[in-house]
Amino acid sequence: MEKRILGLDPGLATLGFGAIAAQTGGTGRSRSETVSLLDFGIIQTPAKTDLGQRLCTIYEDMHALIEQFKPDLVAAEKLFFYRMGNTILVAQARGIILLVVAQHQLPLVEYTPAQIKQGITGYGNADKYDVQQAVARELNLETIPKPDDAADALAVALTAWFQMEH
Numbered sequence: 001m002e003k004r005i006l007g008l009d010p011g012l013a014t015l016g017f018g019a020i021a022a023q024t025g026g027t028g029r030s031r032s033e034t035v036s037l038l039d040f041g042i043i044q045t046p047a048k049t050d051l052g053q054r055l056c057t058i059y060e061d062m063h064a065l066i067e068q069f070k071p072d073l074v075a076a077e078k079l080f081f082y083r084m085g086n087t088i089l090v091a092q093a094r095g096i097i098l099l100v101v102a103q104h105q106l107p108l109v110e111y112t113p114a115q116i117k118q119g120i121t122g123y124g125n126a127d128k129y130d131v132q133q134a135v136a137r138e139l140n141l142e143t144i145p146k147p148d149d150a151a152d153a154l155a156v157a158l159t160a161w162f163q164m165e166h
Contacts, residue, residue, distance in 0.1 A: 007157025016149030
């Protein structure tokens with residue numbers, strides 16, 4: 001059975017996405033689980049563009065991503081308020097994400113950065129490079145996915161998959 005997970009690293013200027021497919025087969029001792037990369041990338045909105053238009057771009061592109069990947073689950077990094085500089089703008093982009101996910105009637109799970117680091121590296125204070133290395137290793141990639149926002153989104157998707165496994 002295949003489960004598709006769309007991972008998101010919310011942002012207004014750059015929203016990272018990563019889509020994976022988790023395969024589960026067999027039962028009992030012969031049960032097997034594998035995960036494969038579908039795609040990753042970013043949604044970008046230029047800073048000099050009107051805020052409403054930037055949110056419309058995210059809205060339209062999120063619909064397109066969901067149509068393209070047809071995820072069974074959407075996973076996103078939870079918004080934290082310790083980075084006050086752009087928190088309100090990120091929150092507005094996150095609101096658009098929540099709206100689109102709800103319109104498609106998809107389940108959404110959210111993880112804090114520490115939960116993602118713990119889930120993918122086993123260490124809640126792992127640095128960015130360790131997380132990126134773990135993403136590349138889990139997906140059998142020869143190089144770390146770029147840009148960082150896309151790698152972060154894949155880490156979110158993998159964290160959701162690890163949570164489903166147990």
